Amino acid sequence: MDARISKTTEAGSRPANNLLRRLSPADYALLAPHVTLDVAGPNELLYSPGDDVQVVHFPCGPSLATFLVPNEDGRDVETILVGREGAVGGIVSEGFLPAYTRICVKFGGPFARIHVAKLEAAKMRSASLRNIFARYADCMLAQIFQSTACNAIHSIEQRTAKWIIAAMERTGDESSVPLTHEQLATLLGVGRSYASRVLQSFKAEGVLDTRRGAILVRNLDGLHLRACLCNDAVKMHFEEVLRGVYPTEETSPSSARG
Amino acid sequence: MDARISKTTEAGSRPANNLLRRLSPADYALLAPHVTLDVAGPNELLYSPGDDVQVVHFPCGPSLATFLVPNEDGRDVETILVGREGAVGGIVSEGFLPAYTRICVKFGGPFARIHVAKLEAAKMRSASLRNIFARYADCMLAQIFQSTACNAIHSIEQRTAKWIIAAMERTGDESSVPLTHEQLATLLGVGRSYASRVLQSFKAEGVLDTRRGAILVRNLDGLHLRACLCNDAVKMHFEEVLRGVYPTEETSPSSARG
DNA sequence: TTACGTCTGTCCACTTGTGCACATAGCCCG
């Protein structure tokens, strides 16, 4: 079909996804025969509202997926980012239901995929596999809850800083985020000119620099200072809930930062 | 222990909760021996962040529970309402994990309860039971996603109207909501004076009246006109996802409205 | 019936964010 697809994934060389890497060898062996690995480009749509959810996508490496809620204006609102700490598609619903949101590749890169039916069949055979996916589902829920609260009470400035940090933690690139002001504004649900102004104020304070199509971070601590704590709250929940579950050297979204 | 608790719940007289009423007789029979029914008063805390989630609570009749996300200021932000269309506690996580949010009784009334372990054991024995809870989990997720988007882009006026409608649909009382301006402001995450002003403008337009501690709806259509469509979007997802699953005369949050 | 505590309506000065407009800068492509 497609030269990019490599059908085989040896257990010895698991995809660079923390969820898959957390699985015990026995659990991963249940999934491995059904896991495929390929590359998705930015803005590629994984699901649209109403689509039958049949495949779970695991972002690997610097890939990033995002949940977009369609709006009456046609403006989609970005809700949560999912990177190599997790997966999208049928995590909570267990698949075979119409998607509610749009799910879209934000930053392109490798994705591991498995058919929901195969995953569910494996979950029926292994309590520990079931357990780890339930734990991740809980973390994802926490992430959305926190976003809801964040959108209700935090300033655009705080949310801008938070978003840049969250994106960097997931891609592993601690110095830049490939994003235009327009894109940033859209995902924050604000006007473009205001997003530009916020970035300008950060720039004036030496926190970051702007390039055409990218944001370069100059002072990560300064950025943390200007962000709300939502990101950290979610990170703590990830660590608490997934701690001790077949621990690997990598922990959840925070893996890149100490 | 407590005289309010009635340990027995005959299959013939199921608690007034749509999720429980949707279960097939066989599935309900698996749960019935473990279901208790009692009354909770307003502001009663069901879970606080970090609590071990062990019990699922099903609001019955006009009872309403709500998920609150704690904030650095000590101000909790209200995220989603759950009434007789659903349940709270371990729905997504399948229990035995620390709660992320505070879960609180908003409007007091009867609640059916079951220990998560009993529910999970029953789910292991019945695919259809598993299926219906996965479907509800998906609906709850949709609800939170929509809230996230709503908080990002809709005005306080729209959200106020939406919230009043959502509360009425769940309690079944189509004419009033027992809420002070202060409470309304808190749950919207805004200042009290602004909430009062919004209510005043609605009042001036003949949409509602205000009483000490309550909001009286005078013109439901007018209220719908002033609300964003978030409520309807979620309702449609409920109907689509739960349609045909052991249908009863009652459908999801919308049951009270045609 | 009165007293008290809480809820409500409204004022004001101020901050945050909107939406549009337009000049300019960066960059890819021929």
Place this chain on the structure above:
DNA sequence: CGGGCTATGTGCACAAGTGGACAGACGTAA
């Protein structure tokens, strides 16, 4: 090297929401 597209920086008038203050209304309890 230069044209043209898109991204960026900024100005402005306006709308939305904040937070504190305070008078008065309501309703419960004694």
